[in-house]
Amino acid sequence: VQLQASGGGLVQAGGSLRLSCAASGRTFSSYAMGWFRQAPGKERELVAAISWSGGSTYYADSVKGRFTISRDNAKNTVYLQMNSLKPEDTAVYYCAASISLSVRSSTYDYWGQGTQVTVSS
Numbered sequence: 079v080q081l082q083a084s085g086g087g088l089v090q091a092g093g094s095l096r097l098s099c100a101a102s103g104r105t106f107s108s109y110a111m112g113w114f115r116q117a118p119g120k121e122r123e124l125v126a127a128i129s130w131s132g133g134s135t136y137y138a139d140s141v142k143g144r145f146t147i148s149r150d151n152a153k154n155t156v157y158l159q160m161n162s163l164k165p166e167d168t169a170v171y172y173c174a175a176s177i178s179l180s181v182r183s184s185t186y187d188y189w190g191q192g193t194q195v196t197v198s199s
Contacts, residue, residue: 079101079102079103079105079106079109079175079187079188080101080102080103080188081099081100081101081102081173081174081175081188081189081190081191082099082100082101082102082190082191083097083098083099083171083172083173083190083191083192083193084097084098084099084100084193085097085098085193086170086171086193086194086195086196087194087195087196088196088197088198089163089195089196089197089198090197090198091163091164091165091197091198091199092162092163093163093197094159094160094161094162094163095160095163095195096157096158096159096160097113097157097158097160097171097173097193097195098155098156098157099111099113099155099156099157099158099173099190100153100154100155101154101155101156101175102154103154106151106154106175107130107151107154108130108177109130109175109176109177109188110127110128110129110130110175110176110177110178110179110180111127111128111147111149111156111173111174111175111176112124112125112126112127112128112173112174112175112176112180112186113125113126113127113147113156113158113171113172113173113174114171114172114173114174114183114186115167115169115170115171115172115195116169116170116172117166117168117169117170120169122172122183123138124136124138124181124183125137125138125141125145125158125171126138126141126145126146126147126158127147127176127179127180127181128147128148128149128156128179129179130151132148132149132151134179135147136179136181140166141160141167144160144161144162144163145158145159145160145161146158146159146161147159156173158171158173160195163195163197164197165197165198165199166197167195167197168195168196168197169194169195170192170193170194170195171192171193171194171195172189172190172191172192172193173189173190174186174187174188174189174190175187175188
């Protein structure tokens with residue numbers, strides 16, 4: 079599976095962005111997907127994850143109620159809708175694929191290249 083993340087950019091605090099992650103390969107629907115982020119000087123953290131069917135999701139406490147993960151298996155794409163953005167959301171965001179829904183980055187086998195999100199105060 080090859081992953082291509084897009085949709086990052088510069089936005090003011092309180093604004094919104096939608097990230098997309100397009101996957102190649104016919105097995106996309108077999109994988110759980112996650113969005114991770116890494117800010118300068120910080121460890122990479124899981125932001126949100128979704129099961130292969132979309133029936134189960136996970137959110138980090140820091141983004142609950144503001145971010146929504148979704149997927150369209152017909153389009154081989156997973157999305158991250160980010161609302162009410164805060165300066166602390168500034169990071170490089172990565173999408174990743176795992177054989178099962180997991181909060182551990184070590185279980186994700188395939189990674190996209192990352193897209194920068196910058197939130198100004």
